[in-house]
Amino acid sequence: MAEWIDAKPKNKAAAWLEERLPVIGLVNNVVGVDTPTPRNLNYWWNFGSLAGLMLMVQIISGIVLAMHYTPNTLMAFDSVERIMRDVNYGWLIRYMHANGASFFFIAVYIHILRGLYYGSYKAPREVLWMLGLVIFLLMMATAFMGYVLPWGQMSFWGATVITNLFSAIPVVGDSIVTLLWGGFSVDNPTLNRFFSLHYLLPFVITGVVILHIWAKKVSDSGNPLGIDVKSSADQIPFHPFYTVKDAFGAAVFFAIFALFLFYMPNALGHPDNYIPADPLVTPGSIVPEWYFLPFYAILRSITFDIGIPFTDVVIIPAKLLGVIAMFAAIIVLFFLPWLDRSKVRSGKFRPMFRWFFWFLVIDMVVLTIVGGKKPEGIWPVIGLIGTAYYFAHFLIVLPLLAKFEKTLPLPESIANPVVKAAE
Amino acid sequence: MSTINETIEGEEGATRRDFLHVAATGLGGVGAVMAAWPFIDQMNPAADTLALATVEVDLSAIGVGEAIKVMWQGKPIFIRHRTAKEIEEARSVDMSELVDKQSDAERVQEGRAEWLVVTGICTHLGCVPVGTSDGEDKGDFGGWFCPCHGSHYDTAGRIRKGPAPKNLAVPTYAFLNDTTLQIG
Numbered sequence: 001m002a003e004w005i006d007a008k009p010k011n012k013a014a015a016w017l018e019e020r021l022p023v024i025g026l027v028n029n030v031v032g033v034d035t036p037t038p039r040n041l042n043y044w045w046n047f048g049s050l051a052g053l054m055l056m057v058q059i060i061s062g063i064v065l066a067m068h069y070t071p072n073t074l075m076a077f078d079s080v081e082r083i084m085r086d087v088n089y090g091w092l093i094r095y096m097h098a099n100g101a102s103f104f105f106i107a108v109y110i111h112i113l114r115g116l117y118y119g120s121y122k123a124p125r126e127v128l129w130m131l132g133l134v135i136f137l138l139m140m141a142t143a144f145m146g147y148v149l150p151w152g153q154m155s156f157w158g159a160t161v162i163t164n165l166f167s168a169i170p171v172v173g174d175s176i177v178t179l180l181w182g183g184f185s186v187d188n189p190t191l192n193r194f195f196s197l198h199y200l201l202p203f204v205i206t207g208v209v210i211l212h213i214w215a216k217k218v219s220d221s222g223n224p225l226g227i228d229v230k231s232s233a234d235q236i237p238f239h240p241f242y243t244v245k246d247a248f249g250a251a252v253f254f255a256i257f258a259l260f261l262f263y264m265p266n267a268l269g270h271p272d273n274y275i276p277a278d279p280l281v282t283p284g285s286i287v288p289e290w291y292f293l294p295f296y297a298i299l300r301s302i303t304f305d306i307g308i309p310f311t312d313v314v315i316i317p318a319k320l321l322g323v324i325a326m327f328a329a330i331i332v333l334f335f336l337p338w339l340d341r342s343k344v345r346s347g348k349f350r351p352m353f354r355w356f357f358w359f360l361v362i363d364m365v366v367l368t369i370v371g372g373k374k375p376e377g378i379w380p381v382i383g384l385i386g387t388a389y390y391f392a393h394f395l396i397v398l399p400l401l402a403k404f405e406k407t408l409p410l411p412e413s414i415a416n417p418v419v420k421a422a423e
Numbered sequence: 424m425s426t427i428n429e430t431i432e433g434e435e436g437a438t439r440r441d442f443l444h445v446a447a448t449g450l451g452g453v454g455a456v457m458a459a460w461p462f463i464d465q466m467n468p469a470a471d472t473l474a475l476a477t478v479e480v481d482l483s484a485i486g487v488g489e490a491i492k493v494m495w496q497g498k499p500i501f502i503r504h505r506t507a508k509e510i511e512e513a514r515s516v517d518m519s520e521l522v523d524k525q526s527d528a529e530r531v532q533e534g535r536a537e538w539l540v541v542t543g544i545c546t547h548l549g550c551v552p553v554g555t556s557d558g559e560d561k562g563d564f565g566g567w568f569c570p571c572h573g574s575h576y577d578t579a580g581r582i583r584k585g586p587a588p589k590n591l592a593v594p595t596y597a598f599l600n601d602t603t604l605q606i607g
Contacts, residue, residue, distance in 0.1 A: 319548075
């Protein structure tokens with residue numbers, strides 16, 4: 001565990017300030033650029049800082065867009081088009097913000113999968129993991145509300161479908177939906193409040209990110225071997241070693257980001273959102289942004305009621321069950337530290353877990369594809385199987401693996417990673 | 424040990440203090456909830472939103488077998504001039520086949536069975552089903568089809584297949600005369 005270190009700045013002015021307000025020590029203790037860090041972090045460890053950078057890109061570009069955007073149903077679409085055509089570099093900043101959301105999710109999804117593979121959720125990092133999931137939930141809410149703001153067809157109908165999820169709640173569902181809308185349909189009051197919250201939530205995310213980094217500082221970084229740091233020989237200072245590695249990763253990541261930004265800025269979007277919102281016409285197919293597709297597939301996969309067999313009594317209607325399944329898909333991750341009780345953290349030393357990890361990744365890809373298809377023919381069946389497998393992975397496979405899997409011998413230390421053959 | 428004894432001995436005096444604590448905290452809590460309510464209720468529909476008037480629709484232009492869409496309270500309303508065959512189809516369905524059991528007669532006004540008036544919002548997740556305009560997919564039961572998640576409605580606007588739990592809602596409406604309908 002990291003200890004609280006008193007920073008004694010060498011600079012006189014800084015020392016003077018530190019005596020009166022120990023802010024340098026606070027920042028150093030929470031973020032800890034000098035922190036000793038495991039020496040064996042691979043490139044999968046880059047995606048945390050990349051996500052942080054994308055958060056900054058989104059906040060800066062978003063603040064600028066808010067200076068030109070009008071949150072009113074009559075003017076929102078036109079104000080976005082004005083940003084695209086008339087505002088100096090408006091096209092660049094808006095494309096940066098729209099594609100930035102996608103790249104933020106790319107970084108975060110890889111970051112989460114890294115955590116799943118290397119067991120980053122296991123003791124003593126449970127709180128660190130759960131704070132990350134809170135960030136993920138906040139990001140989804142923020143991205144959803146941001147997508148509504150241009151007031152195109154997908155904005156309007158996406159907002160309608162997602163807010164209607166809450167109508168599945170028994171008894172109070174419809175009142176909650178009216179409360180969310182501020183009317184009897186998605187309309188101007190809805191757009192106004194979404195704009196307000198879309199501006200607020202990124203700063204809430206920033207706050208939770210600080211807690212997330214602090215929790216990482218307290219429980220130390222994990223590492224690809226998943227074993228604890230034994231001595232200083234296992235560590236190197238974060239700066240300059242990982243600052244340089246992160247900077248290199250960021251250059252590569254931003255190069256790919258730039259490729260989308262400048263050469264295919266609409267590849268990840270939906271053309272229907274360039275049609276102004278029309279409450280009387282639902283688009284042929286409502287498709288969420290790609291990063292929501294697996295959860296959308298889970299929502300749609302459930303088309304059967306749960307009731308008492310051989311009677312008409314319905315206990316949980318299909319609509320509510322679908323909504324429960326979708327939220328449960330994320331809630332289950334909060335319980336992951338207690339579902340996977342295997343003492344070995346890293347998938348590197350878990351030969352069976354490794355297979356199932358990749359099955360889960362394939363399952364997520366399949367669900368992403370299903371989420372983008374019309375619910376016809378074979379797709380709902382595949383969606384249902386994919387949903388069942390998703391939950392089976394966390395609720396059945398992981399607990400059983402922890403019991404029956406024969407793990408490989410762990411290395412002695414990070415500095416001495418080669419396991420000596422038994423003599 | 425002495426501290427425990429002291430607490431017991433001091434119980435008489437602490438009771439009054441405890442009471443004040445509980446009373447003050449309780450009242451403060453009530454105050455906090457009351458202060459929070461305006462901030463929650465401001466999200467509900469405002470007075471001007473609630474004051475949305477009724478809508479009058481001229482039915483004379485809708486031929487038999489045709490349907491139109493009108494806006495009411497920001498929502499689409501489907502008005503369908505049904506053919507005798509469509510009414511017959513809706514009336515001949517066995518109730519046991521229905522998800523949300525309602526007879527056709529319950530969903531239209533007596534003597535005006537040719538007019539079906541329903542809210543054009545899918546009861547699944549709020550999309551507008553297609554099937555009102557000519558050439559649109561009317562679904563497997565000749566009524567409406569919701570393209571979002573594949574719900575099929577019949578010629579009485581009842582859910583027959585797909586994830587939607589309920590029939591299309593019937594709004595409050597009245598015939599002012601043979602060709603004028605008032606919604607709301």
